[in-house]
Amino acid sequence: MALAWDQIFIENTLLAVIIVGSIYLERLLQERGHRRKENETKKKTIVFITSDLENKLRFVEESQQYSDYKPFFTDMWDAIILTGRHSLLSFETFKDLQHTYSWTKYYNTELESNKRDENILNDLLKDVKKSVEQSLNNLNESKERVNANN
Numbered sequence: 001m002a003l004a005w006d007q008i009f010i011e012n013t014l015l016a017v018i019i020v021g022s023i024y025l026e027r028l029l030q031e032r033g034h035r036r037k038e039n040e041t042k043k044k045t046i047v048f049i050t051s052d053l054e055n056k057l058r059f060v061e062e063s064q065q066y067s068d069y070k071p072f073f074t075d076m077w078d079a080i081i082l083t084g085r086h087s088l089l090s091f092e093t094f095k096d097l098q099h100t101y102s103w104t105k106y107y108n109t110e111l112e113s114n115k116r117d118e119n120i121l122n123d124l125l126k127d128v129k130k131s132v133e134q135s136l137n138n139l140n141e142s143k144e145r146v147n148a149n150n
Helices: 002-066 075-083 091-112 118-149
Strands: none
Touching: 002 075, 002 091, 002 118, 091 118
């Protein structure tokens, strides 16, 4: 009779270990999948923002070259914010990008004002360009860090 109780205890213990182990393994695999998906989304977001900023640089150069002052489109950054993808970026990167896009919005505001002074607009474009270049450098560093982590 003692043998039967020992056998039941061992079987139940093994069953408990199997159940707990499978739950742990499932959670571990789920977490890895989530992190992998998050890293892919982060990479795509950085590529998306980098592309937008490079287009802004070309836009600044054309505006300065032809003295053709047109507003920037900021819908790409607004889309990043609205989808919540900005939370994937480090705080420093987010703060830097927010600063850059604020410059573009400030330029747009000055462009819409009644007193369109070309000197002011040209100076603002220089500031926007400087900010965009700095953000691109920071994004390239972020991209390298993300690639190094994989």
